[in-house]
Amino acid sequence: MTSDLKPCPFCGGAAEMDTRQAYANYVTGRHQTGIAIYCVACGVQAMICRGDVPDVEPEQVMEIWNARAALPSTTSSGEAMERRGHYAEIIGDVVGGLVLASVVLLMLGFALGGG
Numbered sequence: 001m002t003s004d005l006k007p008c009p010f011c012g013g014a015a016e017m018d019t020r021q022a023y024a025n026y027v028t029g030r031h032q033t034g035i036a037i038y039c040v041a042c043g044v045q046a047m048i049c050r051g052d053v054p055d056v057e058p059e060q061v062m063e064i065w066n067a068r069a070a071l072p073s074t075t076s077s078g079e080a081m082e083r084r085g086h087y088a089e090i091i092g093d094v095v096g097g098l099v100l101a102s103v104v105l106l107m108l109g110f111a112l113g114g115g
């Protein structure tokens, strides 16, 4: 059954299902179980709690997991690195902009203070 699971959408790792995943109910604090599918590599998971859906079936969780896995894949590490580089570029631009802004403010402060 787990062979029907698509690989992790975030890291490409293998997915496994746990039909007795334990969790503590947020409201009551009582321990309950749910059906979870998780990535064995990075730990990201999709889960339906029996507290919410008492008659949950594995197929329902599988559908949720596989729908997310259908998003554009980042399985190739080269592509992931490329994206990371792109984000670093954006962050660099933002930081650069902030530094420039603070320098301008500093100069403005000198101009106002000196005058």
Ligand SMILES: [Zn+2]
Pocket: 008, 009, 010, 011, 012, 013, 039, 040, 041, 042, 043, 044
């Ligand atoms: Zn993963």
